[in-house]
Amino acid sequence: MGTVRLTRAIEFSASLRYCRSDLSEADNERLFGAAAARHGHNYRLEVTLRGEPDPMTGMVIDLKELEQVLDREVMARFDHRDLNTDTPYFEKRAPTPENFALVIRRLLLDALPDGTLDRIRLQPESTLWVEIVEPEDAP
C-alpha cells in the first residue's frame, strides 16, 4: 500500500525564561538578552506519524490513542505551566524552541509505537518554528 503520514495539531500555553541554573543572573542576561526575562507563548505542536495503514482498520494509528499520548506526554506536563519551575527538563539548558522540541521528541519517541514518529513541528510564535524529522530508516 505504501507509507501514509498523518498530522495531529495541539496548542498549549506556558511561561518560561531562557536561563541556565549553572550561570549567574548577569551571565544569563548576557547570553540570552531579552529572552532571559520571564515571558510566555501560545505553542502550536504538530505531530506527524508515518506507517502503513492496518489492512483491516485502515488506520496508521488510532487517533484516540495518539490523542491520549499527546494529552499525557505534552498537555499534562506543559500546558499552563512554567517550563523552568514546573518541569525537570530545563535546569541546565534554556527552553529555546530547539531544546523544547528535543525534549518533546524524546517523550514522544518513548511513548509512541516504534518507528511511527515522522516529525514534530513546534511553533512558539507566528514567525518562528522548529522541526525535527526522523530518518527514514529509524528503527
Next chain:
Amino acid sequence: MIRLTRHYEFAAAHLLIHPDLSDAENRRIYGKCANPNGHGHDYGVDVTVSGPVHPESGRIVDLEALDAIVEDEVLSRFARRTLNDDEAFRRLVPTAENIARVIYEKLAPAIAERSSAELVRVDVRETGKNTFAYGAIQ
C-alpha cells in the same frame, strides 16, 4: 535532522517580462502579469536553517544574527522596490520561482559565513494561493 524556520515579509512590485521577447510573446506567456506598469505582492519568505544545537545557547542560530543577514541580503534589497530593477533580475524574469532561487543563492553564502548554521530551504509565498520552495525539499 533538526531545523529552524523564521518567517519574513516584504512588499515589492514586479512585472513578468523577458527582455528578449516581444510584447506579444510576453503577453502570451505571462498574461496579466506582463501588464506594462507592473503590479505588486506582499511576499512571505520562510528561511529554514539546519545545524547543531549549541550546548551553551540552546540554539541552532542566533536569531538576531539571522535577522541581520536577511535584512542585509533580502529585505533591504527588495522591500518597497521594483524587483525588475534589481541587478539579480536584469536577465531573469522575477517569477516567484526565480525569487526563491535568488534569495537562496544570496542567503546561503552569507549564512555559512556569518553563522554556524546552514541554509537548507527557502519558501516564497507570493499570494495566499501560491507558495514556492527551493532547496532541500522535505
